[in-house]
Amino acid sequence: MINDTISFWHKTARIKTYPRLNGDIETDTLIIGGGITGVTCAYLLSGEGKDTVLIEADELCSGTTGNTTAKITIQHALIYSRLMKEQGSETAKSYANANRDALNFIKETVQKEQIDCNLNENTACIFAQKEDEIEKLKDEFEAAKELGIDAEYISHPDFPKDSLAALSFHNQAVFHPVKYIAALAEAAVRRGAKIYCGTKAVKVQDGDTVTVTCENGVKITAKHVLMATQYPIYDGPFGFYFTRLYPxxxxxxxxxxxxxxxxxxxxxxxxxxxxxxxxxxxxxxxxxxxxxxxxxxxxxxxxxxxxxxxxxxxxxxxxxxxxxxxxxxxxDYDTPDGLPYIGKLHANSNIFIASGYKKWGITNGTLAGMITSDIIAKGGSIYEDTFSPARRDISSSLGTFLSESAGWLGEFIKSKTEALDKLTGMHPGEGRVIDFEGERAGIYLDEDGYVTIVDISCTHMTTSLNFNAAEKTWDCPAHGGRFGIDGRLIEGPPKDPLRVLFKGKYSDLLAEVER
CATH class of the missing domain: 3.30.70 (Alpha-Beta Plaits)
Known part of the structure; x- marks a missing residue:
């Protein structure tokens, strides 16, 4: 097997197979992406009587939602002390209340729809293991108290055994995310939503109505479009989200x-x-x-x-x-100020985005579906301004963001100039960067002695890819595009697969090189 990294959630649950879209259609709202954001939005909009279509390039829950820890919690590391310091108590309170609403929505929906997803209430704890972390924990506790969060500070907790202090948030929960999404999608369909899988969006045209073209040429015309794809597949003329999200x-x-x-x-x-x-x-x-x-x-x-x-x-x-x-x-993707981007691409757009959950996608992703549904069906959301992608007041966070993501331009330049590995002496399961017919390329040798050589210039912005030995993929250090060893696109902002330069026996390739 090339890649045995399959999540526990996918190993222990099955999700219904939905058909591929094979003809042009029109709808009120098109949702692109079948994770927790997209399915939540489809469930809510269909419940409001809106004509709703959801398309997914692969199968439902095939992205981050199916590979999460699956904590349903408003305890998002040290988020509240950071928000209080950088953006003030109003923003911090809005973030806490919004994620609490999402947590409660999941609990209530599980009960309402009788969803069997192993939901269990629990306590969520963040713990310090070093002396210099204790003060940070105390700051988070003070922020939580000010925001009205049910939290408890504990000195020298019993678990984990090496922890010096902990902060507990009560009345949180965990569940099985694939079971939940499978049932929520079926509930959305019962409400009138239409779901199509194996239907990949490749082009978006904004306007009074939005036209989305799929890989098979099918076109979908919609009044509203939600891109629930982690990384937006379209960011308009001025979004530049590739510079405002880092993977x-x-x-x-x-x-x-x-x-x-x-x-x-x-x-x-x-x-x-x-x-x-x-x-x-x-x-x-x-x-x-x-x-x-x-x-x-x-x-x-x-x-x-x-x-x-x-x-x-x-x-x-x-x-x-x-x-x-x-x-x-x-x-997952981070943003400069730690808040997700949820809302309209720009003020006059009919396109919505949802991204930048910073590894807390169960509540933030649910929240994104709720906010988008409220704006479309009800004309607005009380959390609209807090999470708006158009917000610009990120100066206090920009230094941290640049230091963490500086990376991308440097990686772009570095990737073009590094020395290339040799072709000989490869072992099965190994991937390398080589010079192939004057081009920088990636070679992978499988267990049967066959090699696949691909052009490893990312099809997003031509950054050179690195080989991921654990998952047998070619990964982009700039914006998170990922490709299989056969060149197929796995995830991220690229729209096209890698170009395959050679496929055949390793022995034949070596013989050709030695001539």
Whole structure:
């Protein structure tokens, strides 16, 4: 198998297969993307009697929603002290209230629609492991109290055993995201929404009405379009979202430890990141550990080491051996000020975007569906201004953003000038950057002795790609585009696959080179 990184959620649930769209249609609202944002919006708009169509390039829940930790919480690391400091109490309170509304929506919808998704209420904790982190934790506690959040500060908690202090948010929850999305989509269809999978949008034309062209040539005309695609596939003439979003990858494991550990959700303050929760079903308890976050395609060393580090951490956490049930990775996007972009592309546009959830997509993604639905169906949302993509007051956060994402222009230049690896001496499962017929290219050798050589200039902005050994993909360090070893597009802003330069036996290629 080329890639065995399949999330626990996809291994333990099935989602209904929806048909491909094969003819031109018109609709009130078109939603592009079948994750938690898109499906939530489809459910809400169809409930308002709006003619709603959702299209997904792959299958529902095939993106980040199906590869998440699946915490339903307003505890988003140290977000509230940051927002209070950088943007004031009004913005911080709006963020807290909005995510609380999303949390409550999920709980209420699970009950209303009788969704079997293993939803369990719990406490979400953030913990400090170093002395210099304790003050940050206390600042977050003070911010939480000021915002009316039900929080508790704990000195020297019992778990995790190396923690010095913790901040607990009560009345939070966890669930099985694929089961939830599968049921919510079916409920949306019962309300009148139409869902088409295997239907990839490749072109968007804004105007009084919006026309979206799909990969198979089918056109959809809509009064409103929501791009619920993580990275917007269209940002208009002035959005420049590729400079205002930066991609990060993280890794997850589901394990069955021999030892014991308490229920609850946990996340640390420092690096490397560690996010923990429990999943329980049929008397069995599974430990979910997610972390090892880094900018996409900019990890030092072999990416397989990230899984090794998480496994070692799980063993230390539970003081026991652990059986690995599943391992996977996910990609998310950050914004300069820490707030998602949710709303109209610009003031006069009929196109909406939803992106930049900063790894807290269960509540933020749900919130995006709620805000978009309210604007379309009711004319506005009380949270519209807080999350507007048109907001410009990000100066206080810009320095941090630039230091973390400076990367992209440097990577663009660096990628064009680095020395190239040689063609000989490859091992099965290995990928390299080579010089092939005067072009910088990527070569992958499979277990059967065949190689695939692709042009590794990203089809988004031509940045050279790096090989991801853990997942056998070619990843872009600039904006997070990811491609299979056969050149197919997996995710991110590119619209086109990589150009395949050669495919054949490795031995034949070597013989040709040696002539």
């Amino acid at each position: 990060k990858r993280s890794y997850g494991m589901a394990l069955e430890p021999e030892g014991e550990w308490p229920d609850g959700s946990y996340i640390n303050i420092g690096d490397p990141s560690r996010s923990i929760r429990t999943y329980a079903e049929d008397g069995k308890r599974i430990l979910i550990v997610v972390g090892e976050g880094h900018p996409t395609a900019r990890s030092s060393g072999d990416m397989s080491a990230h899984f090794d580090n998480l496994y070692k951490y799980a063993k230390e956490l539970t003081s026991s051996e652990c059986e690995i049930i599943a391992k996977w990775s996910a990609q």
